[in-house]
Amino acid sequence: MRMKTTDLTRIYRLGPSEITAVNKVNLEITEAMFMAIVGPSGSGKSTLLHLIGLNDYPTFGKICIDDADVSLLSSSEHRKIRLLRMGFVFQTFNLLPTLSALENVELPMALAGKSSKEQTEKALRLLEAVGLSNRLVHRPKELSMGEMQRVAIARALANDPEMIIADEPTGELDSKTAKEIIALLFEINRKKKAIVVVATHDEKIVDVADRIYLIEDGGLRLQS
Amino acid sequence: MRLLTLCFRNLSRRKLRTLLCIIGVALATTFVIAVGATTMRYATVIKEMNVLFSGQVMVVSKDAIVIQAIPIGGGMLPQNSTVNKIKNITGLEKTVPILFVTPSIEVSGTLIPVPENFSMGVPVEDWRSIFGSTPLKGNVGHFPINESSNEAVIGPSLADQYRWSVGTKILINGYELEVVGILDTKLALLNRCVVMSLKLAQEIYNYRGSVNIITAKPVQGTTQKNLADAIENQISYVNALTEDERNDMIQPILVQVETWNLGLQTVVFAMSLILVMTVTLMSVSERRRDFATLDAIGASVSYVFRVVIVESTLIGVLGGVLGIFFGSLLALVLASLYTNISLAQFFPSIFEIVPPLYLIEIFAAIVSVSCIGGVVPALNAMRMRIAEVLRAEY
Numbered sequence A: 001m002r003m004k005t006t007d008l009t010r011i012y013r014l015g016p017s018e019i020t021a022v023n024k025v026n027l028e029i030t031e032a033m034f035m036a037i038v039g040p041s042g043s044g045k046s047t048l049l050h051l052i053g054l055n056d057y058p059t060f061g062k063i064c065i066d067d068a069d070v071s072l073l074s075s076s077e078h079r080k081i082r083l084l085r086m087g088f089v090f091q092t093f094n095l096l097p098t099l100s101a102l103e104n105v106e107l108p109m110a111l112a113g114k115s116s117k118e119q120t121e122k123a124l125r126l127l128e129a130v131g132l133s134n135r136l137v138h139r140p141k142e143l144s145m146g147e148m149q150r151v152a153i154a155r156a157l158a159n160d161p162e163m164i165i166a167d168e169p170t171g172e173l174d175s176k177t178a179k180e181i182i183a184l185l186f187e188i189n190r191k192k193k194a195i196v197v198v199a200t201h202d203e204k205i206v207d208v209a210d211r212i213y214l215i216e217d218g219g220l221r222l223q224s
Numbered sequence B: 001m002r003l004l005t006l007c008f009r010n011l012s013r014r015k016l017r018t019l020l021c022i023i024g025v026a027l028a029t030t031f032v033i034a035v036g037a038t039t040m041r042y043a044t045v046i047k048e049m050n051v052l053f054s055g056q057v058m059v060v061s062k063d064a065i066v067i068q069a070i071p072i073g074g075g076m077l078p079q080n081s082t083v084n085k086i087k088n089i090t091g092l093e094k095t096v097p098i099l100f101v102t103p104s105i106e107v108s109g110t111l112i113p114v115p116e117n118f119s120m121g122v123p124v125e126d127w128r129s130i131f132g133s134t135p136l137k138g139n140v141g142h143f144p145i146n147e148s149s150n151e152a153v154i155g156p157s158l159a160d161q162y163r164w165s166v167g168t169k170i171l172i173n174g175y176e177l178e179v180v181g182i183l184d185t186k187l188a189l190l191n192r193c194v195v196m197s198l199k200l201a202q203e204i205y206n207y208r209g210s211v212n213i214i215t216a217k218p219v220q221g222t223t224q225k226n227l228a229d230a231i232e233n234q235i236s237y238v239n240a241l242t243e244d245e246r247n248d249m250i251q252p253i254l255v256q257v258e259t260w261n262l263g264l265q266t267v268v269f270a271m272s273l274i275l276v277m278t279v280t281l282m283s284v285s286e287r288r289r290d291f292a293t294l295d296a297i298g299a300s301v302s303y304v305f306r307v308v309i310v311e312s313t314l315i316g317v318l319g320g321v322l323g324i325f326f327g328s329l330l331a332l333v334l335a336s337l338y339t340n341i342s343l344a345q346f347f348p349s350i351f352e353i354v355p356p357l358y359l360i361e362i363f364a365a366i367v368s369v370s371c372i373g374g375v376v377p378a379l380n381a382m383r384m385r386i387a388e389v390l391r392a393e394y
């Protein structure tokens, strides 16, 4: 997957005032890239990730995936892309509380219509890869935060996405666990050749990234 | 991960609330079934009264209170003079005087619509024309032989209840009667009836020389209407009711009962709808993040819709099953209370009191109601977006 944004802008209107959360962002994301977006709280990281994750619509500008303008696609085609070509990791994990670790990982495959045998086999493999073979039947509330985030990463990988979008994936974790999670994302990036886009306010955590962008008041610039 | 399993788990996450909602739906269903079955039973009993006397004009006193021409109070007719007057009318084929006694129809001043039992006195030579087609159970026994024999034929429900059989001696108002046969019938009117000779009934119940129903059958070629008109012209103190007139008398009552029933059902179902909708709305808004996550990871809107609808429908299914169980039980208890017939007695005939088709109808209605109750919450769930929900949490 290649993604290119042109003058991507998202303006929130709150009554009479306007907030430009993302301001004319031009970004090129190419195959197998590990990319970090660093900025303080309120700088527009989440808004930008929601836009490139096709979870929100830009006020101006456009996003092209493999040279096709996604604004021309229907919302159900956006869903298909999110389901089959992208994987999401959230700061607050967002696992479904009534499902076990295994079932949470199976879910995207079930939504994609995979057979239940296929779902289980793949989910087992993914949970093993993130080091959770011994936590299969645990519900999220029975897991530590680090374990929850590993389950979430396994879920994001379920349909072999070409791009993983992680919004402050280490925000709730202590620094040791945070390092492990970033290392895991890095390993996935290298082994599976999947694009990884990580947003964080803590620059130290993402020194492994191929490219680090700084975001401030919605404006993006390349740091290295 | 099957959808149904997911929904069950979501429901059991809020056990108390789900349980309360199911109980609410179950109560509503119980109420609808019990009230519906009870009123339907009355309606059936009333309608059946006409079956026994179909094709005949029924002559009753003008001051009698009648349901379907069955006198339930007041108004006796002098037997011989009235019968003789009717016999002189042209167009008459046969006339039979009957004494119909409902001893327990009034309990401490209130009228009870379905009496525990009643007695019928019919002249011995006219048995055939009244009960002609009703056989005796097991072909055992016989109809009373002569007017002065202390013999009675009883309805099957009475026989079952008191374990009376052919040969049993029963005591009514100090008279000892021998049971000589048990009617083989499903008619509510005959089920709880003690039938004896007219003379004996008049003696036992102290109505010598009086009757309260005289049937009049028209000859071929004469209509019930013509015969009834002629009778009313000749005899000033009677009403002669044709089958149509008898049905017309109860039609408004039945329609009214039906309307009340329908109104009650509508209100109760509307309340269930609101209950299910409120509870489902609450559980959807509690799980905004879950639905937004499903949307973010690419679940289709129809999947999200189904999750919510199946949950609300499950409440209806569980509540409906409970309601059917308790509603049928309550209908039985009510029937037993109103008739003084023991519950155990009623059990074998449970599906006559709550017809299966009726149960299926109510079940379908409550399940549809709870399914519809899920629509608005489901539409809400479909609108949850990750960008808004994650932000709104802080």
Ligand SMILES: Nc1ncnc2c1ncn2[C@@H]1O[C@H](COP(=O)(O)OP(=O)(O)O)[C@@H](O)[C@H]1O
Pocket (backbone or CB within 6 Å): A012, A013, A014, A019, A020, A021, A039, A040, A041, A042, A043, A044, A045, A046, A047, A048, B387, B388, B391
């Ligand atoms: N739904 C919204 N409505 C109004 N303003 C918003 C909304 N979402 C974000 N913002 C504003 O946009 C700016 C960027 O927010 P966000 O993208 O969440 O930043 P970050 O993720 O870097 O903390 C902030 O000023 C925030 O208040």
Ligand SMILES: [Mg+2]
Pocket (backbone or CB within 6 Å): A045, A046, A047, A167, A168
């Ligand atoms: Mg953020």
